[in-house]
Each structure stands twice: as structure tokens, then as C-alpha cells.
Amino acid sequence: MFKNFCSIALTSVLAVAATSATAQDIVFSGVSPTSDDYQLGVVWSGIAREAGISMTVVENGTVSGMRKAAQGEIDMVGVGAPHYLDAVGGTGKYTDDPEAFRDGYKGMKAILAMPVGMAQYVARTDTGIMSFTDLEGKTVGTGRPGGNAGKVTATLFDIHGIGGKVDGQAIKYGPAMEQMASGTMDATLVWGSLPNAVIDNASRQMDLRFVSPDPKTLKKFRSTISNGDYYVYQKIPAASIETAYEGRVEAKGDAYFWTFPYQVMARGEIDDDTIYNLTKALWENIDKVNAASAGLSLITLESALEAISGDLHPGAMRYYKEIGLL
The missing domain is CATH 3.40.190.10 (Periplasmic binding protein-like II)
Incomplete structure (x- = not known):
């Protein structure tokens, strides 16, 4: 069944590859409503709204979220640093994924790392x-x-x-x-x-x-x-x-x-200004994020880029360079 799904999905991947999310409609995928990444998405969505960006938080799990990102169905997703390498290399839980999915994974860019498990x-x-x-x-x-x-x-x-x-x-x-x-x-x-x-x-x-x-x-x-x-x-x-x-x-x-860090990643097609504004809004309101839960209290700017396995999104990179982190 999964192989049939993958074959059908190839067409979908090609159809959405040229599309990009606008600053008005970002879809953030978390593991589950009780997971730290999902809770981050909820807090971040409120912060983003104040910055003029609409962010919707959905539940998919990690692997499913990655596959949906590869198809352009969601825009941001969290994944463990070693597991992102599995996705790109077609190993681990991503062994049966089609080449088009791997191309989608390769295009994803990191925004920050956060401790989860x-x-x-x-x-x-x-x-x-x-x-x-x-x-x-x-x-x-x-x-x-x-x-x-x-x-x-x-x-x-x-x-x-x-x-x-x-x-x-x-x-x-x-x-x-x-x-x-x-x-x-x-x-x-x-x-x-x-x-x-x-x-x-x-x-x-x-x-x-x-x-x-x-x-x-x-x-x-x-x-x-x-x-x-x-x-x-x-x-x-x-x-x-x-x-x-x-x-x-x-x-x-x-x-x-x-x-290992759980890195929040975005599809490479999302424009630089949107990711820059999201990144800036997050870190300028990190006290609000840290206060949301004990798990989110561990997110710090000092460890934001530690042990990330993917390339930084240009929009996030611009912000980190501005504040002297890079």
C-alpha cells in the first residue's frame, strides 16, 4: 500500500514543487498536541500573528510530517538531526521513499535546533x-x-x-x-x-x-x-x-x-523574508516561549544552531548574522 501511495505521490510532488508559501499562510507540523515541537508551534503562531504572519499548527508525527513537507502540503516541520540525514540518504524509516521525496528533503532548510527527547x-x-x-x-x-x-x-x-x-x-x-x-x-x-x-x-x-x-x-x-x-x-x-x-x-x-537536536526546518521554497521575520519574531519573544512550559524553557539562542545537520535557511541565516551569532 505504501509503495502505491509513493507512486501516486510522485505526481503531487512535481505539481507543488514550484509553489511557495506566502507570509499569510504558513503551516507548521508538530508530532502531537502534547509534544514540545507542537507546543512551540502554538506559541510561535501567536507571536507570528502579531508580526503579521498567519501560522496554522497541525499534527502529523515526524516521518509523516517530513513526507508532507516534501510534497509541499506543509511548510515547517521538526526532525532529529541524524534522522534528517536518513531522510536525505533514503535510510532508516525513509528507505522506501521515492527519489522525488528525497529531492524535497534536500531542499529543506533549518531555522533552529531545540531539545525534545x-x-x-x-x-x-x-x-x-x-x-x-x-x-x-x-x-x-x-x-x-x-x-x-x-x-x-x-x-x-x-x-x-x-x-x-x-x-x-x-x-x-x-x-x-x-x-x-x-x-x-x-x-x-x-x-x-x-x-x-x-x-x-x-x-x-x-x-x-x-x-x-x-x-x-x-x-x-x-x-x-x-x-x-x-x-x-x-x-x-x-x-x-x-x-x-x-x-x-x-x-x-x-x-x-x-x-541530538530536533531541528525545525522549512521548505526551501518559502521566501527569505518570511523566514527572517518568523525567526526574528521568535527570538525577540523568547521569554514568552520559555515561559510556556518546562520543555520550552530549554530553548536558548546559545544552542539554537548546535549540531544542526541541515543547511540554514537564508532567511534565518540573515537574522543570525545580524545579531552576531554567525
Whole structure:
């Protein structure tokens, strides 16, 4: 069925390739109404309206959103930095996409990067685990069996000098939290945004703290894992943790979660002035964006271009050059 859809879609791609969105009608695609990118779109649409630009926010998921962007059905979409390379190269979840879709992906340009899904390590406070190296000799959940998070976690154990010295358990984080509550597991990896519902619920049953990889290991981390150039250690301010969990998760200092940027991209056909005005409006109102949710509070100008895998949209580039970021 999908191949039939792709064949039919080729005609649609060619039909819309020459069209471009005007400043009056931008369609922003988010993963779901509860996702950080969708929430960004909602706040951004209000800001854009004040700048004279109409932005509609729709729900599509990431892969579907990318395909709709390639066909010109939507104008802006978020995608993980490594996954954008999959789309362009026809790998991963984009293996069966037709060449016309890949041409559409190649034409997309980045506007900014934002943290969305992040790998965060959380431990019971009664275990004495304060730093990543303290995981030595402990039982630690490393994510679902066969998942990439487990492979990355094993790499982190190695570069922190505790490889082979941790009782790593391949387990989903829901059951891992249950084992932590029963005292049979000391810490676990959890994937998600801030706040995370699983951690929030667990914090009502036991005292927790985040355990961070050493920021000084980032260079080695990037050189060791696949597509490492597009991974970052996302800094989570202690104040954000305090706010997100209302004091139930220890926040004596900033935490670091590993992740890859989720880059907001636009079809290359959208005119430079529109993207310039959207970018300018966003950053001039970033306080409003940051105040919308704990997840959106992590969007900063300092990390806006970090580890992006696509080319910048000329309109966004113009703004970043104006303010001296480039």
C-alpha cells in the first residue's frame, strides 16, 4: 500500500514543487498536541500573528510530517538531526521513499535546533550515586532491549572508565522504575522531555536525583558513537528541574542529558523574508516561549544552531548574522 501511495505521490510532488508559501499562510507540523515541537508551534503562531504572519499548527508525527513537507502540503516541520540525514540518504524509516521525496528533503532548510527527547539518568538518593562514575557496581536500567539508548549508555560507561563494572539491565524504563521502588535497581535511563511523566510519578514514591555524564567527556563521546557530531550534552538548569518536579527531584546543581537536536526546518521554497521575520519574531519573544512550559524553557539562542545537520535557511541565516551569532 505504501509503495502505491509513493507512486501516486510522485505526481503531487512535481505539481507543488514550484509553489511557495506566502507570509499569510504558513503551516507548521508538530508530532502531537502534547509534544514540545507542537507546543512551540502554538506559541510561535501567536507571536507570528502579531508580526503579521498567519501560522496554522497541525499534527502529523515526524516521518509523516517530513513526507508532507516534501510534497509541499506543509511548510515547517521538526526532525532529529541524524534522522534528517536518513531522510536525505533514503535510510532508516525513509528507505522506501521515492527519489522525488528525497529531492524535497534536500531542499529543506533549518531555522533552529531545540531539545525534545533526551536521555536522562535518574537514581534513588539512598544509593549514594552522585556522579556518573558512582554507577560502578550498581544495577542500572539501560533502556529497552536492542535499543540505541543501551548502546550509547554502554559507550558512556566505557568513556567514564566504568565499562564492564556496571550491572546494566536492558529494560524499559517503566518496569525499571518499579524495580527502583522495590529496591532491586539503583538507577535507570529514561527517555523524554522535561518534565517526564514516569519520573514525575516515581518521585511521589521515592527520593530521586539526576546523574549526569561528565561534560568534559563530550568530545570523546562524539568521536566514539555513530553520527556523534550531531549529539550534545543538553544542560538542564537546576531551576528548571525544581520547577518541573515541584521540588520532588533533587536539584542541587545543573544536570546534563545526552540527546541530538530536533531541528525545525522549512521548505526551501518559502521566501527569505518570511523566514527572517518568523525567526526574528521568535527570538525577540523568547521569554514568552520559555515561559510556556518546562520543555520550552530549554530553548536558548546559545544552542539554537548546535549540531544542526541541515543547511540554514537564508532567511534565518540573515537574522543570525545580524545579531552576531554567525
